[in-house]
Amino acid sequence: MTSPVSDSKRDRVIIFDTTMRDGEQSPGASMSLEEKLELAKILEEMGVDVIEAGFPIASNGDFEAVREVSKIVTESTVAGLCRAHQVDIDRCHEAIKHAKRGRIHIVIATSPLHMKHKLQMEPEAVLEAITKSVGHARNLCGDVEWSAEDATRSERDFLRRAIETAIKAGATTINLPDTVGYTYPSEYADLFKYMVENVEGADKAIFSTHCHNDLGLAVANSLAGVQGGARQVECAVNGLGERAGNAALEEIVMALKVRGDQLPYETGIVTQHITRASRYVSAITGFPVQFNKAIVGKNAFSHESGIHQDGMLKNRETYEIMRPEDVGQGATNLVMGKHSGRHAFREKLKGLGYELGQNALNEAFGRFKDLADKKKHVFDDDIIALVDDALARGSEKIRVVRLRVVAGTEGQSAELTLDVDGEVKTAHATGDGPVDAVFNAIIEIVPHSAALRLFQVHAVTEGTDAQAQVSVRLEDDGRIATGQAADTDTLTASAKAYVNALNNLFSRKEKGRPETAIASGF
Ligand SMILES: CC(=O)SCCNC(=O)CCNC(=O)[C@H](O)C(C)(C)COP(=O)(O)OP(=O)(O)OC[C@H]1O[C@@H](n2cnc3c(N)ncnc32)[C@H](O)[C@@H]1OP(=O)(O)O
Numbered sequence: 001m002t003s004p005v006s007d008s009k010r011d012r013v014i015i016f017d018t019t020m021r022d023g024e025q026s027p028g029a030s031m032s033l034e035e036k037l038e039l040a041k042i043l044e045e046m047g048v049d050v051i052e053a054g055f056p057i058a059s060n061g062d063f064e065a066v067r068e069v070s071k072i073v074t075e076s077t078v079a080g081l082c083r084a085h086q087v088d089i090d091r092c093h094e095a096i097k098h099a100k101r102g103r104i105h106i107v108i109a110t111s112p113l114h115m116k117h118k119l120q121m122e123p124e125a126v127l128e129a130i131t132k133s134v135g136h137a138r139n140l141c142g143d144v145e146w147s148a149e150d151a152t153r154s155e156r157d158f159l160r161r162a163i164e165t166a167i168k169a170g171a172t173t174i175n176l177p178d179t180v181g182y183t184y185p186s187e188y189a190d191l192f193k194y195m196v197e198n199v200e201g202a203d204k205a206i207f208s209t210h211c212h213n214d215l216g217l218a219v220a221n222s223l224a225g226v227q228g229g230a231r232q233v234e235c236a237v238n239g240l241g242e243r244a245g246n247a248a249l250e251e252i253v254m255a256l257k258v259r260g261d262q263l264p265y266e267t268g269i270v271t272q273h274i275t276r277a278s279r280y281v282s283a284i285t286g287f288p289v290q291f292n293k294a295i296v297g298k299n300a301f302s303h304e305s306g307i308h309q310d311g312m313l314k315n316r317e318t319y320e321i322m323r324p325e326d327v328g329q330g331a332t333n334l335v336m337g338k339h340s341g342r343h344a345f346r347e348k349l350k351g352l353g354y355e356l357g358q359n360a361l362n363e364a365f366g367r368f369k370d371l372a373d374k375k376k377h378v379f380d381d382d383i384i385a386l387v388d389d390a391l392a393r394g395s396e397k398i399r400v401v402r403l404r405v406v407a408g409t410e411g412q413s414a415e416l417t418l419d420v421d422g423e424v425k426t427a428h429a430t431g432d433g434p435v436d437a438v439f440n441a442i443i444e445i446v447p448h449s450a451a452l453r454l455f456q457v458h459a460v461t462e463g464t465d466a467q468a469q470v471s472v473r474l475e476d477d478g479r480i481a482t483g484q485a486a487d488t489d490t491l492t493a494s495a496k497a498y499v500n501a502l503n504n505l506f507s508r509k510e511k512g513r514p515e516t517a518i519a520s521g522f
C-alpha cells in the first residue's frame with residue numbers, strides 16, 4: 001500500500017492547538033486581536049504544528065484575527081474553521097491565503113441526533129455536502145481537514161462512509177471529535193483502529209482526535225485515540241474550550257514525553273515554553289489555573305509533606321516524574337507547612353543562612369510546627385523571624401509562660417505569668433489599651449525603673465494570620481536595650497519583645513557594659 005503520508009509523520013503526533021477557536025468558544029474567554037497575535041507567537045515558538053486561529057465567517061473580528069495570524073506565523077500551519085458551506089469556505093480561504101502554510105477546516109455532524117434535529121438533513125444529503133464542501137476547499141487549498149462532528153455518537157458504518165467521502169473529495173486530515181465528551185478510552189481507541197483498518201483510502205490521511213472534557217476524560221481519550229492510530233491531537237492550552245473544555249495541550253504533550261514507553265510518538269513541542277503559554281492564556285482570558293492542575297498548576301511541583309520532602313532531598317525521582325524546569329515551571333518547591341519534617345526544615349534553614357545545632361534545631365522546629373498549626377502559609381520571613389526569636393531568647397532569665405488579655409469597649413486588662421529565673425509569677429493589671437495592660441503586668445512582676453522609648457509593630461508577611469514583629473526599646477540610667485519578638489498574636493509578641501528588652505537590659509547591667517544603641521541578640 002503506497003501512502004502520501006510519510007512514515008516519519010506516522011512516528012510523530014501533530015499538535016493542533018485550538019485555544020483561539022474552541023478555547024475562545026468558552027463563555028467569557030474572548031481574546032482581542034492583539035492578544036491572539038501575541039498568543040500565536042507564543043504557540044509558534046513553543047512548536048505547535050497547527051494553530052486554529054478562529055472561525056472566519058463568525059465575525060469580522062474573527063476573520064481579521066485568522067488573517068493577521070496567517071500573516072505573522074511562518075513555522076506553524078494556520079487553520080480556520082468553516083461549516084460545510086461555500087460562503088464559509090471562501091471566507092476562510094480569504095483569511096488563510098496569507099499564511100505560508102494554511103489549512104481549511106470543515107466540520108459537519110454525522111450523528112443521527114445532530115443530522116436529524118440540528119442540521120435537519122438526511123444522511124445522504126450530508127454525504128453530498130461533504131463531497132461538495134471538501135472538493136471546493138481542496139480547489140482553494142492543498143491542506144484540508146474534515147471533521148465529523150459528534151463522531152462518537154455516530155453510527156459506525158455511516159461514519160466510515162462519510163470519512164471515505166471526505167478522503168475521496170481531497171481531505172488530508174480526518175478528525176473524529178468526541179464533541180460532547182461522551183466516549184470512553186477503550187471505545188475511542190477502537191473507533192480509530194476500526195477506521196484506520198477499514199476506511200478505503202485511510203492511508204491518504206492523518207487521523208485526528210478532538211476530545212471534550214465533560215466527563216473529565218478528554219486527555220485519556222485523546223491518548224487512547226493515538227493508541228488506536230490517530231496522529232494528530234487537537235487540544236487547547238489549560239484545557240480551555242466549550243463547556244468543560246478540550247484536552248489540555250500541556251497534559252497531552254507531557255504524557256507523550258514522560259511515557260514514551262507506552263506511546264512511542266514524538267511531538268515538536270519545546271516543553272520549556274509550556275508554563276509561559278499557560279500563564280499568558282490565563283492572563284488574557286481571566287480564567288485562573290487551578291492550584292492542583294497537572295503540569296502548570298502552582299502546586300504541580302510543590303511538596304509540603306515531610307516524608308515526601310525527605311524523599312525529594314534524597315532523590316527527586318521519588319516524588320517527581322518530570323522536572324519542573326522541563327515545563328518552564330522553575331525549580332521544585334519544598335513548601336514549609338504543618339506536614340513538613342526536620343530534614344526539609346534543616347534544608348530550608350540552610351538556604352536561609354542558618355546552621356543550627358541539633359538542640360537549637362529541635363527547638364526551632366517545635367516552634368515552627370506550632371506556628372504552622374496557626375498559620376495557613378509559612379513564608380521564609382516567618383521562619384527567619386521565628387529562628388531569630390528563638391536565638392534571642394536562648395539565654396533569657398525572664399520568660400513569658402502564659403498571657404491572657406481582655407480587650408474591647410469595656411476596658412482592657414492582662415493576666416500574665418512569667419518565669420523569673422525559675423520562679424513562676426502571675427500578675428493581673430489594667431492599662432490604657434491592651435498593650436499598656438500587658439506592660440503594666442510585666443512591671444508588676446519585675447519592678448524596674450526603665451522607660452519605654454519605642455514600641456513598634458509590623459506584619460512579617462501579608463494576610464490577617466501574619467506574624468506580628470514587635471520591637472521594644474527601654475532606657476534605664478543611660479543604658480538602652482532593644483528587644484524583638486514575633487508571634488501571630490500581636491499582644492504575645494509585645495509581651496515577649498518587652499521581656500526580651502528587659503533581659504538584655506539586665507544582662508548589660510550585670511556585665512557592667514556602658515550604654516549601647518542596639519542591645520538585642522539580633
Ligand atoms: C462543535 C463546534 O464547536 S462547531 C463550531 C461552533 N462554533 C460556533 O458556532 C461559533 C461561530 N458561529 C457563529 O458565529 C454563527 O453560528 C454562524 C455565523 C456560524 C452562523 O450564524 P447564523 O447564520 O446566524 O446561524 P445559527 O448559528 O443561528 O444556526 C446555525 C445554522 O448553521 C447550520 N449548521 C450548523 N452546523 C453546520 C455545519 N457544520 N455545516 C453546515 N451547516 C451547519 C445549522 O443547521 C443552522 O442552519 P439553519 O439556519 O438553516 O437552521
Ligand SMILES: CC(C)C(=O)C(=O)O
Nearest residue numbers: 107147149177179210
Ligand atoms: C469543530 C469541531 C472539531 C469541534 O470543535 C467539536 O466537534 O467539538
Ligand SMILES: [Mg+2]
Nearest residue numbers: 022179210242
Ligand atoms: Mg470542540
